Amino acid sequence: ENQVAFLTEIPKCEHHLHIEGTLEPKLLFQLAEKNSITFPQGFPTTHEELAESYNHFSNLQDFLDVYYIGCNVLISEEDFYLLTLEYLTKVSKQGLKHTEIFFDPQSHTARGLTIDLVFNGIQRACDEILAKKGITTKIIMCLLRHCTIEDCSETIDLAEHLIKEGKIHGLGLDSSEKPFPPELFEQIYLKAKALNPKLRLTAHAGEEGDSSYITTALDKLNVERIDHGVRSIEDPKVIARLAKNKIMLSVCPLSNVVLRVVKNVSELPIRKFLDANVPFSINSDDPAYFGGYILDNYLEVQRRFNLSKKDWAIIATNAILGSWCDEERKTELL
Numbered sequence: 585e586n587q588v589a590f591l592t593e594i595p596k597c598e599h600h601l602h603i604e605g606t607l608e609p610k611l612l613f614q615l616a617e618k619n620s621i622t623f624p625q626g627f628p629t630t631h632e633e634l635a636e637s638y639n640h641f642s643n644l645q646d647f648l649d650v651y652y653i654g655c656n657v658l659i660s661e662e663d664f665y666l667l668t669l670e671y672l673t674k675v676s677k678q679g680l681k682h683t684e685i686f687f688d689p690q691s692h693t694a695r696g697l698t699i700d701l702v703f704n705g706i707q708r709a710c711d712e713i714l715a716k717k718g719i720t721t722k723i724i725m726c727l728l729r730h731c732t733i734e735d736c737s738e739t740i741d742l743a744e745h746l747i748k749e750g751k752i753h754g755l756g757l758d759s760s761e762k763p764f765p766p767e768l769f770e771q772i773y774l775k776a777k778a779l780n781p782k783l784r785l786t787a788h789a790g791e792e793g794d795s796s797y798i799t800t801a802l803d804k805l806n807v808e809r810i811d812h813g814v815r816s817i818e819d820p821k822v823i824a825r826l827a828k829n830k831i832m833l834s835v836c837p838l839s840n841v842v843l844r845v846v847k848n849v850s851e852l853p854i855r856k857f858l859d860a861n862v863p864f865s866i867n868s869d870d871p872a873y874f875g876g877y878i879l880d881n882y883l884e885v886q887r888r889f890n891l892s893k894k895d896w897a898i899i900a901t902n903a904i905l906g907s908w909c910d911e912e913r914k915t916e917l918l
């Protein structure tokens with residue numbers, strides 16, 4: 585209907601998208617076949633069965649266990665190119681104008697792939713979509729917080745040339761949040777930033793971890809943005825800080841439902857963020873696993889909050905202002 589057209593046409597920017605999380609069950613099995621990858625006992629054998637299993641995650645770790653198995657089917661540069669192009673092509677029809685793509689180097693270097701192979705595959709699809717559809721992209725590497733500090737440090741070394749050249753535009757932190765608070769990675773963030781002072785910084789915080797994770801991500805890692813961050817609502821001081829310093833949260837509504845952060849999207853503090861002037865964007869996280877891409881997330885927010893056009897203008901504007909594209913691109917989008 586009318587609202588679908590309105591929400592489709594809003595110029596969208598995505599800031600929280602794990603490229604490995606765009607691996608649809610169909611492509612997963614195709615690549616497994618092509619690359620002769622086998623799965624652990626008990627793993628679904630058809631794409632329908634696999635897709636169905638995604639309805640039964642009970643927390644973040646449950647999902648991550650499946651997500652890391654999925655990562656193993658990605659082997660060649662072409663695989664990463666196809667994966668990324670499939671995502672970009674899909675969202676090019678959803679009003680997406682700019683996207684910042686996370687990838688997890690450690691999920692791939694641990695299997696003997698090079699960071700350059702992974703990066704080049706993603707970048708080639710990004711170049712193609714810019715030429716064809718004018719969509720801009722930035723690539724952000726994420727460190728897996730369940731890995732050792734030594735491994736994270738080595739991963740920064742492996743990415744050194746890409747960070748120095750600004751090809752990797754930002755650093756993030758993902759995987760199992762709870763026993764791995766941000767402050768563990770203080771030295772790693774300092775080391776990465778020292779390679780290139782223009783490196784942008786973010787971290788997953790306040791998804792399953794409480795609001796103190798948001799505070800330590802800001803204080804110890806000097807992040808400019810918070811991924812998820814929905815548990816900020818539990819502390820008015822944190823909310824005031826986000827609003828005052830215009831720290832954007834990259835909120836992922838459908839993800840939060842599938843991973844049981846909330847029962848449904850109406851439980852998210854969307855209205856409260858708007859009222860408190862906390863900037864946020866709406867994102868898809870791992871769309872192949874969580875039941876929808878960026879437009880589906882916008883639609884579900886609208887279904888649950890019935891926001892006004894004025895509210896949507898604020899959301900769209902904040903997503904542009906919070907993007908890490910260059911200033912000319914921002915002006916173009918505003």
Ligand code: ES4
Nearest residue numbers: 602758759760788869870
């Ligand atoms: C993730 Cl939803 C989420 N949280 C943390 N790490 C992740 N990696 C991929 N998706």
Ligand code: ZN
Nearest residue numbers: 602758788869
């Ligand atoms: Zn995420």
